Amino acid sequence: MSYSFIFKNAKLKRSLKKTLTAALLLSASGAAACAQAASGSQVTGSAGYQSGSSGVTAAKGAVTPNGADRASLSALASKTGVSVQALEYAISQSTYQQKIIDAITRPSEAKPWYQYRKIFITKERINAGVNFYINHRESLMKAYERYGVPPEIVCAIIGVETFYGRNMGTWSALDALYTLGFFYPKRAAFFSSEYANFIKLCLREGWDIRSVKGSYAGAMGMGQFMPSSYLNFAVDASGDGTEDLFTNADDAIASVANYFMKHGYQRGRGICYAVHLDGADAQTLKAREWNLTAGELYQSGASTKVTIPDDENVRLYTYDLEDGTQSVLVGLGNFRAITRYNTSPLYARAVFELSEYIRMGYVKAMARKGIYIKPEGRVP
DSSP, X not given: OOHHHHHHOHHHHHHHHXXXXXXXXXXXXXXXXXXXXXXXXXXXXXXXXXXOTTSOEEOTTOOOOTTOSHHHHHHHXXXXXXXXXXXXXXXXXXXXOHHHHHHHTSOGGGSOHHHHHHHHOOHHHHHHHHHXXXXXXXXXXXXXXXXXXOHHHHHHHHHHHXXXXXXXXXXXXXXXXXXXXXXXXGGHHHHHHHHHHHHHHHHHHTOOTTTOEEOTTOOBTTTTBOXXXXXXXXXXXXXXXXXXXXXXXXXXXXXXXXHHHHTTOOTTBOOEEEOBOTTOOHHHHHHTGGGEEHHHHHHTTOBOSSOOOTTOEEEEEEEEOTTSOEEEEEEOHHHHHHHHHOOOHHHHHHHHHHHHHHHHXXXXXXXXXXXXXXXXXXXX
């Protein structure tokens, strides 16, 4: 089932919402009964969950997911506002995916900068970003006016996340969040909450829980929003009554900009600057994280081409280069906002660099059309 069919067919959406609501809210005794009532037959995932006195138990030979006992599900239900019955039903529809565990244990962010950069800073991605900017200029400018986030940053986020909507993920979002929420102890608290929020989102939007696709981490849409972010920051910019981040670029653009505004992005301010250490101890400065001020950075002997106000909180980052040396950047508040989208410093720098190339490419492309644009400046 395609995303466009799900979002553009209002009759189907109402039907799915009615069916899903009935199934998720059915107060039968456990997941298997809910599934049977919803589909007319016994439905069991690869982990083999069946109804029992504890709510969810494992069939013979199956692995019991961490945190899927009745008490844990009750706590998760209280935290997220999703009923235990809904969670039990969803678990009965979920399938453990070992490949997801494999993927999350070897993310791209584990690469050194010079390898990571080559993934995202390419001519193809830059050119596609310029075209995305041109094709959606009106929506991008509306978002900039409302949220204060530059078009090139929004373009770069969507470019890094999904290559401008081309690659939004092929994993079942339900399976991804189930696998990480109940079989990945390192991040179980986060992903189990996102699993419950996904059920809440499906109820709100009328989605078939088995049809939604995303990344191996359960992120969805052009901007790869986690379910909680979709619930809290998605915007219906097109005014069609649906917050569609899969097929509606207007909604996706506004939603990314809204996320950044809500996470501290400041209009017209700088993002990051190159640093010359001049004998300063990088490790000592890095250890200060966001407690470092620009004044302390300068007092250490380091310097930047622009003068950052002394009382500005900044953070020092180092990036490994192919020749064995390092480049050094100082991130400001807007760089920090990018790390709220993804905590990796590699990701944040890739977004920044891609945005700069897109910005320059857009100005040149418009000049070729006889439209001359002077990019707005930024102050530290």
